[in-house]
Amino acid sequence: xxxxxxxxxxxxTLHLGGREGQPAPEASVHxxxxxxxxxxxxxxDPGDGxxxxxxxxxxxxxxxxxxxxxxxxxxxxxLRLGPDEWLVTVPGGQENALxxxxxxxxxxxxxxxxxxxxxxxxxxxxxxxxxxxRDVLQxxxxxxxxxxxxxxxxxxxxxxxxxxxxxHQTGDAPAYDIHVAWSFAAYxxxxxxxxxxxxxxxxxxxx
Amino acid sequence: MLRIECPHCGAxxxxxxxxxxxxxxxxxxxxxxxxxxxxxxxxYMRTNPKGILAERWCHTFGCRRWFNIExxxxxxxxxxxxxxxEPRRESGT
Numbered sequence: 520x521x522x523x524x525x526x527x528x529x530x531x532t533l534h535l536g537g538r539e540g541q542p543a544p545e546a547s548v549h550x551x552x553x554x555x556x557x558x559x560x561x562x563x564d565p566g567d568g569x570x571x572x573x574x575x576x577x578x579x580x581x582x583x584x585x586x587x588x589x590x591x592x593x594x595x596x597x598l599r600l601g602p603d604e605w606l607v608t609v610p611g612g613q614e615n616a617l618x619x620x621x622x623x624x625x626x627x628x629x630x631x632x633x634x635x636x637x638x639x640x641x642x643x644x645x646x647x648x649x650x651x652x653r654d655v656l657q658x659x660x661x662x663x664x665x666x667x668x669x670x671x672x673x674x675x676x677x678x679x680x681x682x683x684x685x686x687h688q689t690g691d692a693p694a695y696d697i698h699v700a701w702s703f704a705a706y707x708x709x710x711x712x713x714x715x716x717x718x719x720x721x722x723x724x725x726x
Numbered sequence: 727m728l729r730i731e732c733p734h735c736g737a738x739x740x741x742x743x744x745x746x747x748x749x750x751x752x753x754x755x756x757x758x759x760x761x762x763x764x765x766x767x768x769x770y771m772r773t774n775p776k777g778i779l780a781e782r783w784c785h786t787f788g789c790r791r792w793f794n795i796e797x798x799x800x801x802x803x804x805x806x807x808x809x810x811x812e813p814r815r816e817s818g819t
Contacts, residue, residue, distance in 0.1 A: 586735055601789035602734050661739040675735065676788040678742060683787045 529704040543721035551723030553644040557614025562634040573628035648694035651718035746782035
């Protein structure tokens with residue numbers, strides 16, 4: 520667990536501070552970073568109904584069991600990473616409490632082969648939104664992002680401009696959360712700004 | 727580029743996957759009893775058929791799970807996707 524006062528953005532070297540929240544009336548792409556999100560990697564057997572119910576009572580929503588799906592809302596949710604693996608997100612600072620609650624629930628439910636890892640600082644989240652956000656992503660991502668194939672509430676581990684990302688559509692605008700490894704974040708930010716330049720990019724307020 | 731049907735994520739581009747080479751190669755149970763030639767055969771010799779080949783693939787940038795596929799090395803057609811540990815088909819290589 521990292522002392523929160525020591526946390527800094529992986530984008531600090533880009534000195535975006537002066538551009539955050541500046542009015543950009545022509546912009547049709549909005550880019551920002553969500554710094555303060557707690558993330559817990561959860562592995563468990565989806566066939567264990569007692570365990571799944573125990574997690575649901577802690578989280579307040581069921582873990583998604585279908586491929587490439589999420590549950591919960593933007594602040595608290597679970598993204599399905601694989602057949603027995605999820606990424607649970609909470610507002611930053613609450614990850615320790617949730618980590619403990621999930622562990623207690625798993626033990627009480629007699630769950631076998633459960634693994635919990637706090638991965639809050641492994642990846643950061645870049646948010647990409649606006650009417651041309653999909654066009655920006657399609658410049659570097661082979662996934663079919665057309666609404667008939669990829670909609671709000673869908674997620675996918677994939678590649679964007681050769682960087683490994685976890686893509687999560689959070690809104691119909693469209694709006695996306697892009698989970699990217701800490702050390703790739705500055706590279707991907709610069710790539711996204713370049714790819715979005717023709718549509719106009721606004722740098723959003725940091726959450 | 728191949729389009730590979732990941733059993734956990736659906737059809738994705740080949741760039742998201744890593745190929746682990748030929749499938750169904752069992753590690754010898756007692757390696758110290760093998761001759762150098764037999765060990766080298768296990769390590770390095772692969773069938774390389776012109777036709778149907780069983781391969782291991784990993785969805786490295788998706789769900790990170792391993793699985794097997796049957797691929798035609800002439801047409802690149804993927805004939806079957808199946809789980810690790812499942813036996814190969816008799817009609818396969």
